[in-house]
Amino acid sequence: MVDDGGRAVTRRPAEENVLSEQSHPADTPAEHPGDGPAAVPGRRPRTRLLLTLAAAVLAADLATKLLVVATIEPGEDIRVLGGALYLTNLRNTGAAFSFAEGFTVLFTLVAAVVAVVIVRTARRLFSTGWAVTLGLVLGGAVGNLIDRVFRDPGFLRGGVVDFLSVFGPDGSVFPVFNVADSAIVCGGILGALLALRGIEFDGSRPTKESSARDVA
Known part of the structure; x- marks a missing residue:
């Protein structure tokens, strides 16, 4: 190599490495905006769960609703577990646990939107925890949605089959419910606990530094 004065100059290996790194900078996360939790090797979405x-x-x-409709007459009460549980056959046009009856169409549309989301x-x-939470809510929402679409008195207004009454017949102690209602409530409780612990859908938690920045 020759300098401006015509003298021969020998480039040292260290200088060559520096020049090489400057001409070919290392990949940085900023150059791959698509990288995220999904790009972590060995980590897969919990969609299947x-x-x-x-x-x-x-x-x-x-299955339980079909069995109840086929074997228990409407309004009939079957005492089991020494009276801790009663099996019955009631129709609910409201939300879970017979709440807000008369808004059947509204709850049908809400359930459909929840399922799509x-x-x-x-x-x-x-996050495994959020997968369980949303799996419970999705299964319960679709279960009751099927009743509202296909059962009497008509499309989007069908009565949901409720058949579990605890500590007393006909919901005298606690509203009558079904498997779908139980799944929705359990999923809601689990989701609230996950949110309180700061667990995100990707399984991460906010660090102390990020929390401090948010407060500031």
């Missing part, structure tokens, strides 16, 4: 649990809840809900969220879900 969510859908499997939702399908199990839905199957249990449909959960399915869309499943693709970016990496």
